[in-house]
């Protein structure tokens with residue numbers, strides 16, 4: 001299609017005028033009549049060395065994506081919000097046992113989600129507990145947890161460790177320009193990829209805190225391309 005592909009990091013934007021301006025690698029400003037933002041959302045990690053080393057070898061931040069690979073096995077999940085509860089319930093349908101690690105003596109998840117987790121017989125909750133090490137040389141073989149009240153450490157044999165402590169949308173450079181929710185997800189006009197600034201569109205995980213899947217990201221990318229194309233032709237731009 002003759003796309004002009006350039007490599008670099010968008011480090012700043014100026015959406016005060018048209019053409020819109022984007023700074024690349026903190027050194028060069030480029031101008032565009034339309035901008036599509038697809039910078040994604042990054043999973044939050046605990047920051048353990050073993051978690052990083054075994055990422056992709058049993059450590060995952062997406063139960064819906066990777067849970068299937070551990071069908072019938074014992075797995076662990078860390079997190080206490082609605083997403084963690086939802087992912088634990090999802091895993092409980094696939095895996096023999098789900099060990100859920102919760103840092104406090106209660107969960108942040110909504111009452112209804114908590115009740116569902118508590119009523120699920122193959123989910124075991126470890127209250128006041130923190131994951132301190134993922135065990136295994138080349139793949140996950142267990143999880144070491146520590147009770148933060150007693151300091152007692154316990155090793156749980158598991159084949160996978162799911163981290164469900166949240167995601168961070170990569171939207172910081174657009175703050176102050178674009179409407180966002182409290183977590184930083186860019187707000188789009190429902191049924192479109194339009195943001196609050198004409199000519200600026202958002203697609204994929206940076207504007208989607210619910211589904212965050214490749215197929216939904218690709219679909220919304222297509223919407224953004226069509227919205228941008230329409231905007232350019234309606235305004236006799238290119």
Ligand SMILES: Cc1cc2nc3c(=O)[nH]c(=O)nc-3n(C[C@H](O)[C@H](O)[C@H](O)COP(=O)(O)OP(=O)(O)OC[C@H]3O[C@@H](n4cnc5c(N)ncnc54)[C@H](O)[C@@H]3O)c2cc1C
Nearest residue numbers: 009010038039040041062065170204205212213214215217
């Ligand atoms: C472990 C894991 C497994 C998954 N498995 C599946 C699966 O099986 N099926 C499924 O449907 N989905 C899966 N997903 C989800 C899927 O990967 C995402 O929903 C999808 O990639 C989102 O696409 P995106 O284009 O919005 O963002 P991304 O794919 O995250 O792409 C964003 C891109 O923007 C770049 N970027 C960010 N900021 C800047 C900037 N300032 N300047 C320039 N570039 C920037 C990033 O480097 C990145 O390349 C998985 C996710 C994870 C983490």
